Amino acid sequence: MFLANAKVDSVTQIGTNVFLLKLQSEKIAKNAKPGQFVNIKVSKSSFPLLRRPFSICDVEEDYFTIMFTTIGEGTAALRQKQKGESVDVMGPLGNGFSLGGNYEKAVIVAGGIGAAPFPFLINELEKMGKEIFSFSGGRTKNDCITYEMKNVSSATDDGSFGFKGNVVELLSSKIDPPEAGKNNKIKIFGCGPKAMLKSLQQFCLENNIEAEISTESSMACGFGICQGCPVESATDKNKFLLVCKDGPVFNVKDIELS
């Protein structure tokens, strides 16, 4: 983990309220793994604003990118960043996805801004020769983010784009669950809102499909000190795992999503 003064290269709008912030920090870019995140001090002046966590969306040489939607004060401040400005960034943080295994097909399942960690993951999986299929879901067409995804199928709750329904319903209509659960030929990587992750977790557990999900929680420190980001362990009811340190990526078998 490094504390870096990352230089803003660009802020680009890629969708309705979806932005990419490209930052230069050799230390963070060179040490990042797909699924890890950075904790950004969004504004120099606005004490007591905490840092805000964002998935590392992609890396290229000394640069890394985050993808964000504006929600409140912190993300609004990020949107206003100017080229050349310095941003105080802590990272890379968290564990990241496990890429190893015998699976041939990698299946990406993203809900809304849950698409953020996948460009980096997809690049690495492609280098490993995995076949990639992506499923992107959102409430409406504008919430369905497909940036840098491969072989994409989309689902919207209102039917304004692609399949009408949620992204897990779409996934289950496209893959043959008993076949997918056999021989460990498929691995699912999911990220999105909690309700989507719960339903994806249930689908994978019922059909014995290998899967990892990237979870979210409110965070303060971002590296295991404040105990502010607990998630219940599925194997030991008396134990809590920390999203920032033990996650944000978990095997679907390991956590209880409340």
Ligand SMILES: Cc1cc2nc3c(=O)[nH]c(=O)nc-3n(C[C@H](O)[C@H](O)[C@H](O)COP(=O)(O)OP(=O)(O)OC[C@H]3O[C@@H](n4cnc5c(N)ncnc54)[C@H](O)[C@@H]3O)c2cc1C
């Ligand atoms: C590990 C991790 C990775 C993340 N990666 C990304 C990412 O790649 N891109 C991205 O856009 N966001 C990501 N998030 C969420 C992001 O950190 C929050 O959206 C951000 O902190 C909001 O800050 P803000 O100051 O704009 O809003 P705040 O002022 O903090 O919040 C404004 C309002 O929105 C609510 N709110 C805050 N966060 C969320 C949320 N995630 N969903 C719904 N309501 C919320 C608050 O309760 C409050 O009511 C990630 C979170 C975690 C824990």
Ligand code: FES
């Ligand atoms: S955010 Fe402090 S322990 Fe996780």
